[in-house]
Amino acid sequence: xxxxxxxxxxxxxxxxxxxxxxxxxxxxxxxxxxxxxxxxxxxxxxxxxxxxxxxxxxxxxxxxxxxxxxxxxxxxxxxxxxxxxxxxxxxxxxxxxxxxxxxxxxxxxxxxxxxxxxxxxxxxxxxxxxxxxxxxxxxxxxxxxxxxxxxxxxxxxxxxxxxxxxxxxxxxxxxxxxxxxxxxxxxxxxxxxxxxxxxxxxxxxxxxxxxxxxxxxxxxxxxxxxxxxxxxxxxxxxxxxxxxxxxxxxxxxxxxxxxxxxxxxxxxxxxxxxxxxxxxxxxxxxxxxxxxxxxxxxxxxxxxxxxxxxxxxxxxxxxxxxxxxxxxxxxxxxxxxxxxxxxxxxxxxxxxxxxxxxxxxxxxxxxxxxxxxxxxxxxxxxxxxxxxxxxxxxxxxxxxxxx
Ligand code: ATP
Ligand code: MG
Numbered sequence: 331x332x333x334x335x336x337x338x339x340x341x342x343x344x345x346x347x348x349x350x351x352x353x354x355x356x357x358x359x360x361x362x363x364x365x366x367x368x369x370x371x372x373x374x375x376x377x378x379x380x381x382x383x384x385x386x387x388x389x390x391x392x393x394x395x396x397x398x399x400x401x402x403x404x405x406x407x408x409x410x411x412x413x414x415x416x417x418x419x420x421x422x423x424x425x426x427x428x429x430x431x432x433x434x435x436x437x438x439x440x441x442x443x444x445x446x447x448x449x450x451x452x453x454x455x456x457x458x459x460x461x462x463x464x465x466x467x468x469x470x471x472x473x474x475x476x477x478x479x480x481x482x483x484x485x486x487x488x489x490x491x492x493x494x495x496x497x498x499x500x501x502x503x504x505x506x507x508x509x510x511x512x513x514x515x516x517x518x519x520x521x522x523x524x525x526x527x528x529x530x531x532x533x534x535x536x537x538x539x540x541x542x543x544x545x546x547x548x549x550x551x552x553x554x555x556x557x558x559x560x561x562x563x564x565x566x567x568x569x570x571x572x573x574x575x576x577x578x579x580x581x582x583x584x585x586x587x588x589x590x591x592x593x594x595x596x597x598x599x600x601x602x603x604x605x606x607x608x609x610x611x612x613x614x615x616x617x618x619x620x621x622x623x624x625x626x627x628x629x630x631x632x633x634x635x636x637x638x639x640x641x642x643x644x645x646x647x648x649x650x651x652x653x654x655x656x657x658x659x660x661x662x663x664x665x666x667x668x669x670x671x672x673x674x675x676x677x678x679x680x681x682x683x684x685x686x687x688x689x690x691x692x693x694x695x696x697x698x699x700x701x702x703x704x705x706x707x708x709x710x711x712x713x714x715x716x717x718x719x720x721x722x723x724x725x726x727x728x729x730x731x732x733x
Contacts, residue, residue, distance in 0.1 A: 334401055339447075341383060352408070356453070430454065440469045489541045
């Protein structure tokens with residue numbers, strides 16, 4: 331991909347334009363990390379870019395962004411621009427093409443505001459990004475108040491970058507964030523969820539949560555987010571106890587542990603979570619207490635839990651709860667030993683009885699059907715019935731006592 335981006339820069343420069351790597355990839359290179367994607371910024375206008383490079387598409391015509399397909403990679407090429415009249419607290423209503431310097435100072439944070447000329451192998455740093463990387467500081471470019479007033483999403487971006495790199499947030503930037511925190515409510519829920527996903531799916535998640543709380547942003551994440559404040563220390567301890575590769579679902583479940591089902595649903599709606607995410611969060615919260623005393627779970631209860639896709643996360647949650655509250659890991663050890671003793675094929679075996687068996691026993695269709703089948707299946711999982719014969723006997727007894 332770097333080769334592809336280099337090809338773009340070379341072609342643009344050979345046609346007489348200024349062209350640089352820009353933004354996140356330059357930051358990553360200065361940090362000594364390998365960028366995941368490369369953006370190019372140039373003095374060439376979109377039409378000129380399309381004329382110089384062969385396979386291009388205009389993606390953000392209004393913002394002067396062209397996408398070029400080079401040996402299988404998509405490279406975003408943006409014309410140097412200045413953003414005009416932010417109106418909705420998120421996006422400028424218009425842009426004006428300009429020079430590299432102005433394109434640098436419209437960017438959010440100094441570490442994200444640098445260019446790199448890969449032909450001359452030169453950093454082009456109008457904003458002091460390199461110094462801030464050396465000092466490990468997140469600092470808004472220009473007047474922080476203006477920058478957060480223009481685009482409130484930057485509140486979350488600051489917290490995300492600080493947590494991701496474990497950088498300090500510059501004091502002036504931080505106090506502007508505290509002042510502008512209430513404006514987060516004007517940001518679209520999808521964008522808020524995407525940012526939360528990125529910051530919580532990262533090992534810096536506890537740091538991110540702490541900054542969310544301390545900046546005052548936390549209470550504006552969703553309508554009832556204020557309810558997190560009294561539990562914030564507990565949430566911090568739980569998030570700190572999670573393994574690195576934990577995703578958004580478990581983190582949100584931890585934040586919503588004391589919410590009732592309906593309230594969890596409301597938060598998931600508010601954040602426009604997918605149905606899968608919503609189901610998993612609700613399931614984790616409902617079943618978290620079940621693992622508190624794993625000795626008391628019946629074999630069938632345990633198998634029913636194990637059959638769920640989110641079971642591993644439930645076990646992770648148990649481990650985090652024990653660690654966070656300084657308890658011994660006994661419950662976790664007991665649980666894992668019990669899980670290991672169960673043959674995976676026995677977790678959700680095909681049922682011994684089906685609806686057909688019940689209708690052959692003369693059960694009329696109705697609620698009794700499912701009740702009997704569930705009870706027999708539970709007994710099967712629990713090894714109380716081992717074969718069809720005993721399953722049928724149990725079904726007959728249940729039907730007889732129900733009638
Ligand atoms: P990541 O590695 O997370 O993708 P990134 O720096 O590439 O980080 P992007 O969101 O991909 O972040 O944005 C690319 C660049 O565009 C940023 O480095 C920054 O210069 C600029 N940018 C993005 N979002 C904003 C914003 N809300 N305000 C100002 N500049 C922004
Ligand atoms: Mg990026």
